[in-house]
Amino acid sequence: MARFDDRVVVVTGAGSGIGRATAIRFGSEGAIVACLDVNEAAAATTVATIGAAGGRAQAWKLDVTDAAQVDTVITAVAAELGRPTICANVAGIGKFARSEEQPVEEFRQILEVNLIGAFAVSRACLPHLLESGGCIVNTSSSAGIFGQPYNAAYCASKGGVSLMTKAMAVEYTRRGVRVNAVAPAGIDTPLTKDFDFVEGSNPREYMKMMPPTGEMGTPEMVASLIAFLASDEACYINGTIVPIDMGVTA
Ligand SMILES: NC(=O)c1ccc[n+]([C@@H]2O[C@H](COP(=O)([O-])OP(=O)(O)OC[C@H]3O[C@@H](n4cnc5c(N)ncnc54)[C@H](O)[C@@H]3O)[C@@H](O)[C@H]2O)c1
Known part of the structure; x- marks a missing residue:
């Protein structure tokens, strides 16, 4: 028997990146995976990968910043795949910028996707999780633990994710829903490739954000941690923000 046999998991x-690896990990361990992404074609590719390995998954196009769409999609997931028991909020964006130059709209968009999007999806899943005794795993970041230069919007969003995680954990402990977060740093994904240094800034300023070994982690490493936190083995872990960063936040 696999750890997630027949459990419906929303990712x-x-x-892409950590979300894709997480969906594949759950799919390889018996889950029925709802693969949600604003990039529908990319979500469909993940579904195909899970299917080719003998797993079960279905893709939906979802922009997590559209609260009405979130409700519609989670209702459709429950109707078509069954009641979700695990909600993994992984979607995220980021961009380095000088705070005095960053348009307010860009700051707002980063909060909308990373923080409010995770809230909207959790909110829509919670009635199902309360019925199934399920759990939420959010994706914070080392940026949700310490301040990083040129990263105010991302840090604000991930700091918000960290404390939202703790707040929901204490809110739902007695009702049987656990809420935890992973806090990665330096994972090799398209997101980190796209994080361009701010023009004229000193590369040394970014060193504290990178793993001291210089080697990046893989999306599969984070997927493994998300799966552990979502599993019954982690039944006594609640309200934690677990770094996975080769000591960046140590
Ligand atoms: N890569 C790292 O080193 C690192 C470190 C800390 C935290 N994180 C977090 O991990 C998560 C995954 O990041 P990744 O590195 O795999 O990035 P990625 O760019 O590879 O994947 C992000 C995915 O989110 C999707 N997405 C973006 N906006 C969306 C929206 N509005 N609605 C729905 N889907 C949307 C994208 O289409 C993409 O598939 C993010 O929350 C990120 O902040 C990553």
Whole structure:
């Protein structure tokens, strides 16, 4: 018997990087995976990968910043796959910028996706999780633990994710829903490739954000931690923000 046999798992950002690896991990351990992503084609590719390995998954296009769409998609997931028991909020964006130059709209968009999007999906899943005794795993970041230069919007969003995780954990402890978060740093994904240094800034300023060994982690490493936190083996872990960063936040 696999750890997630027949459990319905919602994964946002399932089309790329950590979300894709997480969806594949759950699929390989018996789950029925709802792969949600604003990039529908990418989510469909993840579904195909899970299917080719003998797993079960279905893709939905979902922009987590559209609260009405979130409700519609989670209702459709429950109707078509069954009641979700695990909600993995992985979708996220980021961009380095000088705070005095960053448009307010860009700051707002980063909060909308990373923080409010995770809230909207959790909110829509919670009635199902309360019925099934399920759990939420959010994706924070080392940026949700310490301040990083040129990263105010991302840090604000991930700091928000960290404390939202703790707040929901204490809110739902007695009702049987656990809420935890992973806090990665330096994972090799398209997101980190796209994080361009701010023009004229000193590369040394970014050193504290990177693993001291210089070697990046893999999306599969984070997927493994998300799966552990979502599993019954982690039944006594609640309200934690677990770093996975080769000591960046140590
Ligand atoms: N890569 C790292 O080193 C690192 C470190 C800390 C935290 N994180 C977090 O991990 C998560 C995954 O990041 P990744 O590195 O795999 O990035 P990624 O760019 O590879 O994947 C992000 C996915 O989110 C999707 N997405 C973006 N906006 C969306 C929206 N509005 N609605 C739905 N889906 C949306 C994208 O289409 C993409 O498939 C993010 O929350 C990120 O902040 C990553």
